Amino acid sequence: MSELKTLFLDQSDVKKCGGGNISKFIETMEEVFSLHDKGDYILPNKTVLRWGDMDSESQTGRINSMPGFIGGKFNTSGIKWISSSPNNPFKHHLPRAAGIIILNDPETLMPVTVMDGTLISAMRTGANSGVVAKYMAKKNSKVLGLIGAGVQNRTQLMAIYHTVPTLEKVKITDLNAERAKNFANEMKKVIPLPFEIVNSAEEAVRESDIFITATVTETPIVKSEWIKEGSLYIHVGSHECEFDVINQSNKVVVDDWGELKHRGVETISIMYKENEFDETNLYAELGEIVNGKKAGRENDTEKIYFNSCGLGIQDLAIAKIVYEKAIRENHGQWISFWDQPSFV
Ligand SMILES: NC(=O)c1ccc[n+]([C@@H]2O[C@H](COP(=O)([O-])OP(=O)(O)OC[C@H]3O[C@@H](n4cnc5c(N)ncnc54)[C@H](O)[C@@H]3O)[C@@H](O)[C@H]2O)c1
CATH class of the missing domain: 3.40.50.720 (NAD(P)-binding Rossmann-like Domain)
Structure with missing residues (x-):
């Protein structure tokens, strides 16, 4: 009864759930910006973790924390936590940016899914x-x-x-x-x-x-x-x-x-x-x-x-669509945080 189960979706799961579908992303971004104009969202300012002043970002990188709530049919809250290390592609054969998205249940606010945000982030920026x-x-x-x-x-x-x-x-x-x-x-x-x-x-x-x-x-x-x-x-x-x-x-x-x-x-x-x-x-x-x-x-x-500055609500709206499809089509892997919460 009190078990907390969360759906983990890696990048291939995200793809199976529409993560590479640019037309769906464009349609979704249009809805997000319509809600943005209507004020049906909450967007705390992006916080930036960096190892120096703004100029240091080009050398040692940054990690952005982008929480938010988006209303309308999405009705979801959560966060994208995304790193950027500009030297990655050149020194480590890794992408510059890598992200994780967490969505929270609208009522209990428990985390319901943790998914790759790297693909979603790039696709929503294009869209x-x-x-x-x-x-x-x-x-x-x-x-x-x-x-x-x-x-x-x-x-x-x-x-x-x-x-x-x-x-x-x-x-x-x-x-x-x-x-x-x-x-x-x-x-x-x-x-x-x-x-x-x-x-x-x-x-x-x-x-x-x-x-x-x-x-x-x-x-x-x-x-x-x-x-x-x-x-x-x-x-x-x-x-x-x-x-x-x-x-x-x-x-x-x-x-x-x-x-x-x-x-x-x-x-x-x-x-x-x-x-x-x-x-x-x-x-x-x-x-x-x-x-x-x-x-x-x-x-x-x-x-x-x-x-564009890039808004967390863009990522959260897409993540909600991906999550719902994953539930419907049985993709991803359920992970359990606890069977019974234990405080002592
Ligand atoms: N506005 C948004 O919502 C949003 C979202 C995601 C990323 N971004 C930004 O987009 C930018 C690109 O991200 P990416 O993931 O494609 O990075 P990336 O590292 O994959 O590619 C960046 C490219 O820029 C090239 N470059 C650097 N200086 C240049 C110059 N003077 N002239 C021509 N090319 C030059 C590099 O060689 C590299 O190939 C970053 O600044 C990132 O912060 C913005």
Whole structure:
């Protein structure tokens, strides 16, 4: 009766339960941002464990704790605990980031599942951009420029390809040429488009209708003068563009302005701290556009800039869907914390 059983789902279980399904993720992110705009969520600020000041994150990494509650049909609370060690891919053949998600029962608040959050985290970040492209990419967008040949740009590409059927070409660049080559070889097996490996961020940005930065750069790599009219810039990493890129955009859209101000490492949050960005110039949060309170793209000439901080509620919503499917289809492994709780 008092036994506490929890469902453990490893990455292969998460995959069996839809963890690789980009269209489901995009649909779910749209629902999450709609609830975000309606205020049907609780999101304590992300806490960041690091071994020094903000700059130390690029060397010794960080671990983020991202608790939250998301309402609507999800009605779930929990946490994502996710590490980031930028040297992992180069020194240890490990991904930069690895995460665990725990969900808690809505009534007893007992932990009901512990699952891999690495795949979910990467997929939801891509899917988020799928929603952004749906509302803010120019109709007829043909060229996608990707800067950074890591995990995130793989899921970014999957989501943009899914949302933008007019796409004709992908440009990819990375400081590490080998990574760019591997990216193109791997991704052309799943995305039937021509890939061009280019040698600089400038080449990836110029003439692109949509471009995405998902790098671990410590210094800005995107300049305003490279950006053409009508483009959509999706900024996934931290301080990846010059201040002018944001100043010259016609619309500045974010996932959650409060979270970005709190996190403090993204270009726009640095600008805000340095009094270089007046928050009245923020056009919208994504949920306002999803809910139709504000227009997305309105013409083929505006330059739109989107930046995400990443929200725990995105991960928790997906985790809830995965958990429910796992229960229905009998995936994963039950672990027992106790038969009878014992306090002495
Ligand atoms: N906004 C969000 O919700 C969110 C979610 C997850 C990750 N991220 C961020 O996305 C970024 C990428 O994550 P990842 O998992 O793909 O990392 P990764 O380590 O797999 O890949 C990053 C790539 O960036 C490349 N790079 C570094 N400096 C560069 C430069 N100046 N020009 C071109 N390439 C450069 C590296 O060589 C590496 O291949 C990280 O900054 C991470 O914090 C954001």
